[in-house]
Amino acid sequence: MASTILRRATSSVIKSSLLTEASRRSYASVAVGTDILSAASQVSLQKARSWDEGVTSNFSTTSVNDIFKGKKVVIFGLPGAYTGVCSQQHVPSYKKNIDKFKAKGIDSVICVAVNDPYVMNAWADKLQAKDVIEFYGDFDGSFHQSLELGKDLSAALLGPRSERWSAYMVDGKVKVLNVEGAPSDFKVSGAEVILEQI
Numbered sequence: 322m323a324s325t326i327l328r329r330a331t332s333s334v335i336k337s338s339l340l341t342e343a344s345r346r347s348y349a350s351v352a353v354g355t356d357i358l359s360a361a362s363q364v365s366l367q368k369a370r371s372w373d374e375g376v377t378s379n380f381s382t383t384s385v386n387d388i389f390k391g392k393k394v395v396i397f398g399l400p401g402a403y404t405g406v407c408s409q410q411h412v413p414s415y416k417k418n419i420d421k422f423k424a425k426g427i428d429s430v431i432c433v434a435v436n437d438p439y440v441m442n443a444w445a446d447k448l449q450a451k452d453v454i455e456f457y458g459d460f461d462g463s464f465h466q467s468l469e470l471g472k473d474l475s476a477a478l479l480g481p482r483s484e485r486w487s488a489y490m491v492d493g494k495v496k497v498l499n500v501e502g503a504p505s506d507f508k509v510s511g512a513e514v515i516l517e518q519i
Contacts, residue, residue, distance in 0.1 A: 350468070350469035351468040351469065351470065351488075351495060351498065352495065352498060353495050353496065353497065353498055354494065354495060355468075355494070355495045355498075356493055356494050356495075357385060357389055357468070357490060357493045357494070357495065358385060358386055358389060358390060358493035359493075360467060360468060361385045361464055361467040361468060362385065362386070363467075364384075364385050364463050364464045364467050365382035365383055365384050365385065366382065366383050366385070366388065366433060366457035366458065366459055366464055367382050367383070367437070367438035367441075367457060367458040367459075367460055368383055368438060368455070368456070368457055369438050369439075369441035369442035369445050369451065369455075369456035369457065369458065370438050370439070370442050371439065371442055372439050375438065375439065383457070385464070385493075386493075388429075388431070388457075389490055389492070389493040390492060390493055391492055392428040392429060392490075392491075392492070393426055393427050393428050393489075393490070393491050394427065394428060394429045394430075394431060394489075394490045394491075395415075395422055395427050395429070395430045395431070395487070395488070395489050395490075395515060395519070396430075396431040396432075396433060396487070396488050396490065397411065397415060397430075397431070397432055397433075397486065397487040397488075397510055397515075398432075398433050398434065398465065398470060398483045398484065398485065398486045398487075399411050399412075399432070399433075399434050399483070399485050399504075400434065400435075400472070400482040400483060400484075400485060400504045401434050401435065401436055401482055402434055402436045402440050402441055402443075402444035403440075403444055403447075406485070406504075406505060406507050407434070407485075408444075408448065410507050410511070411485065411507060411510065411511065412432060412448050412450055412454065413448070413450075414511040414512040414513060415430055415432070415450075415454055415511075415512045416448070416449075416450045416453055416454060417512070418512040418513065418516060419453040419454070421512075421516055422512075422516070425516070425519050427519070429455055430453070430454050430455065431454070431455045431456075431457060432445075432450075432454050432455070432456050432457070433456075433457045433458075433459055433464065433465075433483075434458065434459065434482075434483065435458075435459050435460070435461075435462045435465060435471075435482045435483050436458050436459075436460070437458050437460045438456075438457070438458035438460070439458075440458070441456045441457065441458045442456065444456070459483070462482070462483070465482075465483040465484075470483050470484045470486055470500070471483055471484075472484050472504055482504070483504075484500050484501065484504060485500075485501040485503075485504050485505075485506065485507070485510050486498070486499060486500045486501065486510050487499045487509075487510040487511070487514070487515050488515075489515055489518065489519050496519075497515060497518045497519065499514060499515065499518075
């Protein structure tokens, strides 16, 4: 009987927390029109690099201002390097369409994940995408948190990560934003979708 009560109580708590999470945030607070240069003004990202390059650069970071100001940028965020959908679908969709982005006048196509820049570097090399896509680590998740695009993926043993999303930005202002319903989805954040929106 005690185990039945415990199962019911646990089930009730889980359902309650899932409903609370779903009602609290079905979309990110960042929206079309948001100025990333203001919303994430104190945030820096870490360009993908080897450990030795990190040491040589004194572990430098790149400010959001340097990444977006005065540029047309397509950026996509994903839950993590080396994970299934991210490696098999998300990054490849941008890699194979890079010429179409350049033809539309896009200055940079950027991939960002809550990973350190060394993992991002090795992953970019493995995907043979480093020459066409800029990879950045958001090592502490502060970029995604500042935009309310963070996601707790502890259930998948990933810990704090991010939503799966894409955006088109001009001079730091969000012109297009796509956020998947779940991090495992790949319906609205791929290259083919955002190319039609630019």
